[in-house]
Amino acid sequence: MKVAALADIHGNVQALDAVLADPRCASADEIVVLGDVVAGTFPVECLDRLDALGDRVRILRGNADRIVLEDDGEESRWVRVRLGPERLAAVAAWPTSFVIDVEELGAVRCCHATPRSDEDTLTPITPEAEAAIPFEGTTEPTVLGGHTHSQFQRRIREWRFVNVGSIGRPREVRPAAYWALLGPDVELVSTDYDVAAAAEAVLASGQPDAERVVEDLLHPPSPEEAAVVLEERRLAEAGSG
Numbered sequence: 001m002k003v004a005a006l007a008d009i010h011g012n013v014q015a016l017d018a019v020l021a022d023p024r025c026a027s028a029d030e031i032v033v034l035g036d037v038v039a040g041t042f043p044v045e046c047l048d049r050l051d052a053l054g055d056r057v058r059i060l061r062g063n064a065d066r067i068v069l070e071d072d073g074e075e076s077r078w079v080r081v082r083l084g085p086e087r088l089a090a091v092a093a094w095p096t097s098f099v100i101d102v103e104e105l106g107a108v109r110c111c112h113a114t115p116r117s118d119e120d121t122l123t124p125i126t127p128e129a130e131a132a133i134p135f136e137g138t139t140e141p142t143v144l145g146g147h148t149h150s151q152f153q154r155r156i157r158e159w160r161f162v163n164v165g166s167i168g169r170p171r172e173v174r175p176a177a178y179w180a181l182l183g184p185d186v187e188l189v190s191t192d193y194d195v196a197a198a199a200e201a202v203l204a205s206g207q208p209d210a211e212r213v214v215e216d217l218l219h220p221p222s223p224e225e226a227a228v229v230l231e232e233r234r235l236a237e238a239g240s241g
Contacts, residue, residue, distance in 0.1 A: 001102065002029050003028060003030045003183055005162075005179060006179045007147070007167065008170075010168035011045075012167060012168030013041075013042040013049065016046050017049065022191045028181070034062065034111065035060050035094075036062035036063070036065055036147075037091075039064035039079060043079050047083070058110075061096055061112070061118070062118055062147065074208045078206075102182045102184075104183065107141070109140035109143045121231070122145070123150070123152075124223075124227055125231055131156045142162065142186075143159055143160070143162070148171070149170050150171045151163055164178070165179060165188065171220045171221050171222070176195075177190060198217060199217050
């Protein structure tokens with residue numbers, strides 16, 4: 001059994017289409033989506049692409065999906081207008097976590113950031129003592145997440161944490177769509193697509209935050225740069241808490 005694990009699509013339907021057409025994903029028995037699907041440029045198209053997969057796909061709600069539902073900012077309102085009541089209700093019904101069984105890996109906990117929260121910051125350089133706290137009480141030996149938009153794997157005490165990366169707005173050296181294949185082990189993979197065309201579509205969409213989205217697509221920070229910035233932010237938030 002093969003499982004494709006996708007995260008942080010952020011309304012990038014061009015990247016999502018490329019991944020769904022990738023033979024490695026197309027032949028997977030199951031697809032899990034680890035949140036942040038609709039917070040972005042083409043929320044309806046992304047949601048409908050996934051819905052068309054029927055029972056083959058399982059989706060959980062990420063922090064950006066939650067913000068779309070709850071926030072009154074211009075960007076969230078713009079997305080909500082496009083989704084409409086029925087699709088918004090579907091997003092609200094997504095769980096925040098679930099468990100899948102994968103050949104050889106066993107039980108795998110799927111979440112957005114960590115098992116504790118959809119907003120926890122966990123990077124390759126988070127000190128182990130602090131990184132382990134959100135995993136306390138988790139019985140599954142493997143945990144899948146996203147949220148930071150950078151692919152990595154690390155051992156945190158008795159857990160193996162796999163960040164599958166981001167489909168729609170990766171923080172990687174090379175622009176592409178980043179995801180993972182599970183079974184019998186974990187393989188971090190990427191799929192190329194026309195990023196320049198996707199950026200042009202964003203600029204033509206009327207999205208309020210279009211220019212920042214295009215900058216993220218075309219000129220993302222490296223994983224190392226992103227980790228340093230995220231760790232600084234995590235420490236600042238911890239200090240102010």
